[in-house]
Amino acid sequence: MTPTRATWPRRLFxxxxxxxxxxxxxxxxxxxxxxxxxxxxxxxxxxxSGLLGRGGAGFPTGRKxxxxxxxxxxxVVVANGAEGEPASAKDKLLLTRVPHLVFDGIxxxxxxxxxxxxxxxVHDNHRLATTLRRQLAARRGDPVVVQVHxxxxxxxxxxxxxxxxxxxxxxxxxxxxxxxxxxxGVGRRPTLINNVETLAHLATVARRGDEWFRAVGDLDEPGTxxxxxxxxxxxxxVAEVPTGTxxxxxxxxxxxxxxxxxGVLVGGYFGTWLPTDYATQLPLTHRALRSAGAALxxxxxxxxxxxxxxxVETARxxxxxxxxxxxxxxxxxxxxxxxxxxxxxxxxxxxDDRQWPLLERWLSVVPGRGACRHPDGAVRFVATALSTFxxxxxxxxxxQLCRHAGAPAWLPVPSVAAGWR
Amino acid sequence: xxxxxxxIDCKAHGVCAEMLPEWIELDEWGYPILDGExxxxxxxxxxxxxxxxxPTLAVVLRGE
Numbered sequence: 343m344t345p346t347r348a349t350w351p352r353r354l355f356x357x358x359x360x361x362x363x364x365x366x367x368x369x370x371x372x373x374x375x376x377x378x379x380x381x382x383x384x385x386x387x388x389x390x391s392g393l394l395g396r397g398g399a400g401f402p403t404g405r406k407x408x409x410x411x412x413x414x415x416x417x418v419v420v421a422n423g424a425e426g427e428p429a430s431a432k433d434k435l436l437l438t439r440v441p442h443l444v445f446d447g448i449x450x451x452x453x454x455x456x457x458x459x460x461x462x463x464v465h466d467n468h469r470l471a472t473t474l475r476r477q478l479a480a481r482r483g484d485p486v487v488v489q490v491h492x493x494x495x496x497x498x499x500x501x502x503x504x505x506x507x508x509x510x511x512x513x514x515x516x517x518x519x520x521x522x523x524x525x526x527g528v529g530r531r532p533t534l535i536n537n538v539e540t541l542a543h544l545a546t547v548a549r550r551g552d553e554w555f556r557a558v559g560d561l562d563e564p565g566t567x568x569x570x571x572x573x574x575x576x577x578x579x580v581a582e583v584p585t586g587t588x589x590x591x592x593x594x595x596x597x598x599x600x601x602x603x604x605g606v607l608v609g610g611y612f613g614t615w616l617p618t619d620y621a622t623q624l625p626l627t628h629r630a631l632r633s634a635g636a637a638l639x640x641x642x643x644x645x646x647x648x649x650x651x652x653x654v655e656t657a658r659x660x661x662x663x664x665x666x667x668x669x670x671x672x673x674x675x676x677x678x679x680x681x682x683x684x685x686x687x688x689x690x691x692x693x694d695d696r697q698w699p700l701l702e703r704w705l706s707v708v709p710g711r712g713a714c715r716h717p718d719g720a721v722r723f724v725a726t727a728l729s730t731f732x733x734x735x736x737x738x739x740x741x742q743l744c745r746h747a748g749a750p751a752w753l754p755v756p757s758v759a760a761g762w763r
Numbered sequence: 764x765x766x767x768x769x770x771i772d773c774k775a776h777g778v779c780a781e782m783l784p785e786w787i788e789l790d791e792w793g794y795p796i797l798d799g800e801x802x803x804x805x806x807x808x809x810x811x812x813x814x815x816x817x818p819t820l821a822v823v824l825r826g827e
Contacts, residue, residue: 517771518769518770518771670771671770671771671773672770672773672774672775672790672792672793673770673794676790676791676792676794677790677792711794711796712770713769
């Protein structure tokens with residue numbers, strides 16, 4: 343299925359008609375020119391707006407720019423549009439429909455941190471990269487030329503230290519040793535890495551101001567947010583919603599029926615499964631989701647349809663995550679395949695219940711021991727699935743036949759790329 | 764002082780656990796499990812020797 347867009351009051355997609363791309367003329371007709379703000383003014387308006395990063399960590403955008411701007415060497419800007427989460431479609435939709443909002447954001451960020459080099463990283467997708475390069479070619483007045491790069495299709499490759507390592511000529515694998523990218527990143531220079539949605543918001547904030555931005559959404563985490571919603575009959579539907587909207591309200595407005603769903607995945611494969619009744623009450627803020635033991639991540643909401651089995655889906659994604667480890671750190675390299683193997687046995691009726699304590703031990707011993715957070719995320723995905731789908735788990739453990747074993751795969755698991763360059 | 768391991772450099776030689784069995788447990792694949800707690804004073808000298816002995820120099824002492 344092709345990702346589709348839900349109707350919702352919108353900012354980022356404001357004025358974009360139909361399903362087309364807003365080219366430079368259409369973009370400028372909608373938004374006008376980039377205002378002539380000084381570097382300090384850009385950082386200040388970003389700080390006052392309360393804009394938090396939309397890539398997952400939710401770090402304050404203004405503060406991040408101020409830190410990079412204070413570096414001793416000339417800075418570099420990296421826009422992360424790689425969207426490593428298979429269940430996410432928002433960054434690609436943003437780049438496909440309103441690329442110039444992202445380019446404006448890159449330009450503003452570069453001005454703010456006084457960068458003379460900017461990179462836009464997308465996942466290996468030649469059509470998208472070609473479109474972006476063509477759109478960039480029309481922007482002759484930009485002081486900093488944006489270079490578009492196609493990153494290998496690997497789950498961990500879009501992690502920020504992996505992107506920096508790759509842009510520096512290495513493999514797209516996370517690194518462990520400090521310094522962090524904001525100190526020494528691309529070319530050993532202070533590097534500002536932002537998700538493309540964050541940069542698009544920055545482009546709107548610079549024009550309309552921080553009060554306009556804060557007028558919508560949660561008080562402490564204001565603005566709108568792109569979410570990707572999947573559920574019964576809905577495959578990766580992107581919606582722009584005010585922060586603080588509950589998951590139930592988002593689903594209702596996007597016309598996705600959650601009533602029969604046994605569990606909702608929040609945040610992506612790095613995220614958390616929650617029982618549906620509980621998840622629908624939760625507002626989309628970092629604060630609320632954190633206190634629920636979950637994380638907003640990149641805004642993924644996936645409600646398992648009633649005709650799918652939580653154990654089977656989890657086993658498939660666990661195998662995908664195991665295959666996508668970078669092969670660098672022992673606990674992840676060994677632990678994730680062990681966990682995935684146990685889940686496959688559980689899912690396919692080859693289970694011996696004496697394996698259960700072993701599975702529990704692996705889930706407790708693997709997290710927190712990698713260079714990146716890949717093992718932590720994979721374990722959280724599996725552990726919360728086992729508790730959310732406890733009834734399915736009990737059935738599988740007792741050796742009963744699974745009613746949905748033959749159902750086609752629901753959560754997307756792309757094939758693994760050949761290399762890391 | 765705390766003992767940490769660079770997880771990319773660690774290749775499960777197990778020398779650290781051999782030299783510091785009171786403090787370092789290995790997982791089923793031979794990689795050290797560290798809880799990140801402050802090392803007792805009487806183990807500091809052993810920890811330094813373990814760090815030096817690691818074939819891949821993956822053991823890192825912090826807070827020295």
